[in-house]
Amino acid sequence: MKKHVLLIDDDNKIHFFIKHAIELLKDVVDFDITFDYCDTLHVALQKLKTKKYDLVLLDYFINQDTSENFLIDIKNKYPNIQINIITSIRDYAILKKLLNFGASRIIYKPLSWNGIIQNIRENLTITNNKKEKYYE
DSSP: OEEEEEEEOSOHHHHHHHHHHHHHHHTTSSSEEEEEEESSHHHHHHHHHHSOOSEEEEESEETTEEOHHHHHHHHHHOTTOEEEEEEOOOOHHHHHHHHHHTOSEEEESSOOHHHHHHHHHHHHHOSOOTTOOOBO
């Protein structure tokens, strides 16, 4: 079985961190993981049209803007996709709104190895965690 992960983030450091975490995770799970990355929402839309993803890791701030409208649009088009928001904000009202818009989990920056590996593993092995709320 193959699982597909898409990271949408304009920070190359996050890209390399998560790419490395997925490489480590591949050694301990019994399924294949493919990893794609894009740094704009436009490119992300194109990728989502051409490939089925099991998990999307979405930065809250992309190129000086928030990704709220993108989250709403993607959840409307692909309701079963797991979307985790990566953010450094701690505003409870915004976080609650993101979860209500369809985010599966909130992942706080700074990212930790154990936290991101555990998060990705759980998202790829739990078939229906749509209502689950997770804070690192």
